[in-house]
Amino acid sequence: MRNEKKSKELVLVGGGHAHVQVLKSLAMKGPRALRITLVSDGPTAYYSGMLPGALAGLYTAGETEADLVRLSRWAGVRFVQGRVTGLDRAARLVQIEGRPPLRYDLLSLDIGSVxxxxxxxxxxxxxxxxxxxxxxxxxxxxxxxxxxxxxxxxxxxxxxxxxxxxxxxxxxxxxxxxxxxxxxxxxxxxxxxxxxxxxxxxxxxxxxxxxxxxxxxxxxxxxxxxxxxxxxxxxxxxxxxxxxxxxxxxAQPAQNAFDLAQDPRGFIRVKKTLQSIDDDTVFAAGDMIHIDEHPDVPKAGVYAVRQGPILTANLAAMTTGGPLRAYEPQAGFLALLMTGDGSAVGSYKGFAPRGRWVWKWKDWIDRKWMQKFDPAKLGPSPVMMRAKEAAAEETPGEDDAMRCAGCGSKVSGLLLEDTLRELAIPPNPRVLRGLDSPDDAAVVRIPAGFATVQTVDSFRAFVDDPYLMGRIATLHAASDLFAMGAKPDTALANVTIPFASDELMRQDFRLVMSGIVEELNRMGATLVGGHTTEGSEITVGVSMTGLIDEARVATKGGARPGDALILTGAVGTGVLWAADMRAEAPGRAIEGAIASMLQSNEAAAGVLADGTAHALTDVTGFGLLGHLAEMLEASRSADAGRGTDADGGVGARIIGAAIPVLEGARMAALRGTKSTIDPANRERVLARWSVVGGTEPLGTLLFDPQTSGGLLAAVDESDAARVVEKLKSVGYESACVIGSITKREGVIEVESQKGAARNQPATPARVPA
Ligand SMILES: Cc1cc2nc3c(=O)[nH]c(=O)nc-3n(C[C@H](O)[C@H](O)[C@H](O)COP(=O)(O)OP(=O)(O)OC[C@H]3O[C@@H](n4cnc5c(N)ncnc54)[C@H](O)[C@@H]3O)c2cc1C
CATH class of the missing domain: 3.50.50.60 (FAD/NAD(P)-binding domain)
Structure with missing residues (x-):
């Protein structure tokens, strides 16, 4: 998405009752200068008014929760899943468990209570x-x-x-x-x-x-x-x-680490403007606050709800310089208590209406509230519309037009130096010229007896969290090396940062680089250089060099008829990201897909690349069938394809029902969601292979481009069960046999259900492109 010029960072912590309103309202009419990030410890937030109903079996869990990932995507807000553990107010940093802190200009807290x-x-x-x-x-x-x-x-x-x-x-x-x-x-x-x-x-x-x-x-x-x-x-x-x-x-125990004035119970003391009494840049709302002028506000969602519009207005005013509004709690409120059997009791100004109609009334109010935060019901995202309009007009803003595009649109040297200094890159004596002794290029000594293996990959932002982008791009690039049986040694990073204020660009760069370096450190590789540019969106490219003993190169060729095909990870990331771009992917599905992309293929390669696999490759942009086709082509003997089945050619049989699929991907594919790369992936395979069977949505999943996908291995059939068990024992829970190598040169049979492909006609019908 085209980047609107941002100069202030608002970090929202917690997706509570007040913050869901802030997200939506600021997206619709908030100051354009504000870049907003929501940090939440989960992808969804429950609406307390409906939760007892869900426990009673009157609602599904999904009906009672706001999908923060989808809402954020709709609102053009960055979503970071993580638990906030503290603040460094002097440095304006929000500390988050297990990942680098986030810098803020404005901070708002709505994390509820315990x-x-x-x-x-x-x-x-x-x-x-x-x-x-x-x-x-x-x-x-x-x-x-x-x-x-x-x-x-x-x-x-x-x-x-x-x-x-x-x-x-x-x-x-x-x-x-x-x-x-x-x-x-x-x-x-x-x-x-x-x-x-x-x-x-x-x-x-x-x-x-x-x-x-x-x-x-x-x-x-x-x-x-x-x-x-x-x-x-x-x-x-x-x-x-x-x-x-x-x-x-x-009070949440985490509040003790916020270094903000508290009441004796541990609640954050705020003014009527909802600003902390000792820091005007920090706001708070909901159960977690204490207002000196209103000490008896109950810990109830209805109060957090009424604070939402005040909080929104004040966060906007802090950005544009307008006056702040004061929050006055409502004197009383309509309470509607369900009795779990289709009836309810109300309470309003001493009256106690009861009966089925009261339940219907409550149900109507609660559903109406939830609809306000459901992107499916909200209509087109104003942020996406603005981005589309800007792209159609192709008129860069004044500042954009004046930005120098020469020198590869390089970002300021100061920003680079500061950030690189902060990164924890362990010393590597074989790196003769690297980031700690910069020169025109990196110089690395190769240990005797090893060959180098090289690869490069690059991504436009598909997750809006720069730190995750850095991690996933690195794992994706390293995956090529693991699939060859190589050990990652050094890397170069090519990073594009969206044009914004210096501080915001610094923050993005720091987060991307932390992600890259964290994964490199984990795999024992060293970052030795790179290139950084400004652009309209984050792009991360990682070029990696690995080391390998020449005699032990694992290739994608070598699969033999009868071999079992093992896949170590689930497919579906392309479909899910296509849905996510339109704010249609469920937050829990995105959470699962991210977890899958963050699983390194290193341990799987340890099981497969020691000679166990006859052929090995990683499943990435060409999709499962694209990479399988490459494996089959590389496994043909020299005179394959000239005559009979037994001429040295290979084909494959895939058991559709066995293919592990990420949660939510099958449903998205059923609805017709596809990656934009899907047609090209189909064309590429179908030009050379007959693919028999594979009705939708399976077809979409088979051609779906994967980001940081799993490994595909051809393994001796007699060894397959042991190998799958071993993969599972080292953390690849989705690992399984998904089919076998056949002698049917030029044919990939896809059994939608076990045994189905055996009934296919001799002249195979192709799946539609
Ligand atoms: C069973 C039950 C029924 C209730 N029914 C009602 C009702 O009908 N009406 C009513 O008015 N009130 C009700 N309440 C009270 C209501 O739940 C709370 O008052 C309300 O949820 C408070 O809203 P909030 O915005 O402060 O925080 P919450 O709604 O609790 O939201 C806080 C959010 O912050 C996230 N979070 C928490 N800690 C962190 C962290 N460290 N880092 C990142 N994210 C974090 C949480 O995951 C959560 O999404 C009920 C309470 C219970 C227990």
Missing amino acids: TRGADLPGVREHAILTRPIGLLLEKVETFERNFTNRDAIRIAVVGAGAAGVELAFAMRARFGKKIADTTVTLIDRGEQVLPDQPASVRKAIERALDSRGIAVRLGAVIERVTATEIECAAGAPVPHDLILWATGGG
């Missing part, structure tokens, strides 16, 4: 904490999978506030349907259910609890929890199989 009062003995071991709310559904599902008694279950919900009450109803609904003897007990140390609600609402809820057989135990001061019981200061212990601990919101 469950308060969970430090009693046994609670953390034996109870499910209800906050962070994003983990709750998954934890209950895991419990349910492992709970084998289908006759009886005893559930305790601790905390009789709104969340605890809804959870008690949800548990009754969820387990009552499946287990005849389901006991639910709602426990609280106080003397009332819903102490903050008027008597009319309390009564309505008490009646509903009673009618659904939910026991209520009040005035129960819990002292400890064991694997089987909840022990109270007085009275009989409460036996349990499952406990949900819903005792309200406490």
Whole structure:
């Protein structure tokens, strides 16, 4: 996407109720100078209003979560998945677990809360904490999978506030349907259910609890929890199989590392403008804040929701210089509590409406809220539209036009030097001239007895996280070396950074280079030089040199009829990225695809490239069939293709059902999503090979270009099971046999289901280009 000129970096931490609004609103009408990055510890964010409904089985998990990856793509916001662990306010850095920090000009925090009062003995071991709310559904599902008694279950919900009450109803609904003897007990140390609600609402809820057989135990001061019981200061212990601990919101421990003023409970103290009281560049919203003027704002999503527009306006005003707005909490709010059976109780100004219509009302409000953040319902992305218009007009902005394109549009030397100094590149005595002793080119001594293996790859931004771009591009380039059985030795990087302010360009360059160097260090290779330019988007090219013992080169030729074909990783990255570009790919699918691209092929090559594989290659841009075709062509004997089946030619049979596919890719392919390279990949193979079978969506996946894909190996059939087991044991969980080498020269048979290809006609029909 064409880069709009950016000069300030806004980092949003957490995809909470306030931040999803900020994302959407700033994309639509925020200052163009602002570059926005969202850091979230997961690809989705749960909407608390619907979560009890999901637990009750009234919604699917997907209906209750905002897809932060898709929303970010729609909003033109960079998405970084990671857990924020601290701040360095002096250097304006956000520290993120396991990756380099992010620099900010403006920072906004919306990370929610954790469950308060969970430090009693046994609670953390034996109870499910209800906050962070994003983990709750998954934890209950895991419990349910492992709970084998289908006759009886005893559930305790601790905390009789709104969340605890809804959870008690949800548990009754969820387990009552499946287990005849389901006991639910709602426990609280106080003397009332819903102490903050008027008597009319309390009564309505008490009646509903009673009618659904939910026991209520009040005035129960819990002292400890064991694997089987909840022990109270007085009275009989409460036996349990499952406990949900819903005792309200406490401060996230991470906040202690933020070096921002806190209240005695650990919540971040903010002004009414939602700025930290001791740093105007840091904003915060939602459960995590304390406002001195409004100390009693409850830890409820409805308040975070109302803070969203104020936060948006103030972040924009900090960029453009306008006045800041003050947040005033609402005096009261409409509360709608579901009872898990298609009914609900409301609470508004002392009234307690109840019944099925109240549930329908709540359902309508909640769904309408979720639709606001679903890119499928939002219409075209304003950021993508602007980029398209700019590309169509081909009128670079004033600054663009004046940028010098000579000297390869090189970026400032200062920026380069500073960044390269920061990189942790271990010394390598064989590098005679490298980055620590720069010259016109790198000079590297090759150890005696070795040959060099060289490769280069380059990518335009497909993930918008520069650090991940650096890592993936390096792994992709190294994959060629691993497929040859070589050891990566040195690398050159060719990086294009989008034109922006010096600080922003510095940040991008630092992140790309950290990613590259991190992966090089991991594989024992040294960065010895490179080239950096300005452009409209991030591009990362990595050229690598590896070392190999000439006698041990693993090639893609050598496959023999009867060999088993083993694939070490799932396919589908091209389809998923095509969907992602249109904000159509589910965030969880993108998360899975990134994890797969970040898996190095080094250990797989260790299993396959020692002579075990007769032929070995990596699956990248030409797709699985493209690389298989290359393997087959390289494996033909000299007089292949002249006559009968037995003339030394080879073909392959692929078992479609066996091919590992990344989550979400098959669905995207079914919808007709394809990489733009798909037609060229088909043409290239079909010009030389007859591909029999392979109906859609399998066809799309077979020709799908892969980024940092797995290895494809032809292995002696008798050894295949052992090799697959070995690959799995070193971390390649998707590794499997996907077919075999045949004697049918010029033919690749694709069995959509096991055995299907045997029924194909003798003159094979080609898959459509
Ligand atoms: C069972 C239950 C039901 C509830 N029902 C309601 C209701 O009906 N109405 C209501 O108003 N309130 C309800 N609440 C309260 C509500 O959940 C919270 O008040 C609300 O979620 C707070 O919103 P938030 O924006 O502060 O943070 P959250 O919605 O909690 O979002 C925080 C986000 O930050 C991410 N995050 C957390 N830590 C980090 C980190 N270190 N780095 C990066 N990302 C991070 C999280 O993954 C999450 O996506 C309920 C609570 C529970 C437990």
